[in-house]
Amino acid sequence: MFKLVSIFLLLNVAVIAQDKTYNDPFIIILGIAQDAGYPQAGCEKDxxxxxxxxxxxxxxxxxxxxxxxxxxxxxxxxxxxxxxAQLQLFRSKTNAAYPILPAGIFLTHGHIGHYTGLMYFGREAMNTRSLPVYAMSRMNGFLVQNGPWDQLFEINNLSMRRLRADSSVNLSTGITVTPFLVPHRDEYSETVGFSIQYQQFKLIYIPDIDKWKKFGRDINLLVKESSVALLDGTFFKDGELAGRAMNEIPHPFVEESMLQFSTLAEADKKKIHFIHLNHTNPLLDKKSVPFAEIKKKGFNIAEQGEKVVFR
Ligand SMILES: [Zn+2]
Ligand SMILES: [Zn+2]
Ligand SMILES: [Zn+2]
Incomplete structure (x- = not known):
């Protein structure tokens, strides 16, 4: 019996040692809703x-x-x-194998869904020490010049690390993060997307962008060059927000994106995962007709809790 167990253990160790992917970085998607979450405050619709x-x-x-x-x-x-809840979700998905606090926080821009969580690092909450926040220059200025955010930096709960567009930050063991500018309603800050790279694997994250044609780059080419692309899927189609002018809050409608990406090969379409879904977006309902349509056309919808391994 002892012998059998020993052999089994040896085999197990050998399998782990041979598995080169064992140490591959991964992401966990902690949320997929637009800034106001789902359900949205004040919404009494279906x-x-x-x-x-x-x-x-x-x-x-x-x-x-x-x-x-x-x-x-x-x-x-x-x-x-x-x-x-998102710190908790990460902890449960990784069986508490990682510290509760991240080694750093990367911010895309100054709209409520993307930075207001910083308040939980202050004195009233976790009271962290020098936790690095990576932000572009206007975003940086917005945080350090306006209360209550300025206090987080003054008393050193957070420490600012300046990002520059198209300039990579090297994290540990060959992971690089590169911000790139995207057109968006930049009232308080510029807006960036991120490219996260490890060896040959590249993940693109663009939660907010006005329209693909305003992007100074070829998004189709960017998808082709990436392994996974998490792209703005805020609204499914025009007219979705009854009684509101949708040109005041432009996003590529998922219907437009499907056309934009229709010429891509099946393998490239599969890389696209729509994310940042507004409460009105039927893609939040897996039983909806649009959800089935997207899948049939070869695209994906990001899922909360989903793990993407960089291999
Ligand atoms: Zn947003
Ligand atoms: Zn935004
Ligand atoms: Zn709603």
């Missing part, structure tokens, strides 16, 4: 009523955790109003 009868339909605001098993560090992309 879209949000659905969550009243089925709590499992609730979705948190778009955010990612990037983890490095080699160093047991992790980084947060966007600090959302749902951060408390």
């Amino acid at each position: 879209c949000c009523k659905r969550v009243l009868t089925d709590a499992s339909a609730k979705r948190m605001v778009t955010s990612l955790a990037l983890a490095d098993p080699a160093t047991h560090q992790w980084w947060l992309f966007d600090a959302t109003p749902d951060i408390t």
Whole structure:
């Protein structure tokens, strides 16, 4: 019996040693909803009523955790109003193998879903010490010049690391993060997307962008060059927000994106995962006709809790 167990253990160790992917970084998607979450405050329509009868339909605001098993560090992309539950989600998905706090936080821009979670690092909450926040220059200025955010930096709960567009930040063990500018309603800050690269694997994260044609780059080429692309899927189609001018809050409608990406090969379409879904977006309902349509056309919808391994 002892012999058998020993052989089994030896085999097991050998399998782990041979498995080169064992230390590959991965991301966990911590939320897929637009800034205001799902359900949205004040909404009494069917879209949000659905969550009243089925709590499992609730979705948190778009955010990612990037983890490095080699160093047991992790980084947060966007600090959302749902951060408390999202730190918990990451912890449960990784069986508490990582520290509670990330090694750094990367911010895309100054809209409420993307930075207000920073308040939980202050004195009233976790009271962290010198936790690095990576932000572009206007975003940086917005935080250090306006209360209550300025206090987080003054008393050193957070420490600012300046990002520059198209300039990579080297995280541990060969993971690089590169911000790139995207057109968006930049009232308080510029807006960036991120490219996260490890060896040949590249993940693109663009939660907010006005329209693909305003992007100074060829998004189709960017998808081709990437392994996974998490792209703005805020609204499914024009007219979705009854009584509101949708040109005031431009996003590529998913219907437009499907046309934009229709010429891509099947393998490239599969890389696209729509994220940052507004409460009105039928893609939040897996039983909806549009959800089936997207899948049939070869695209994907990001899922909360989903793990993407960089291999
Ligand atoms: Zn947003
Ligand atoms: Zn709603
Ligand atoms: Zn935004």
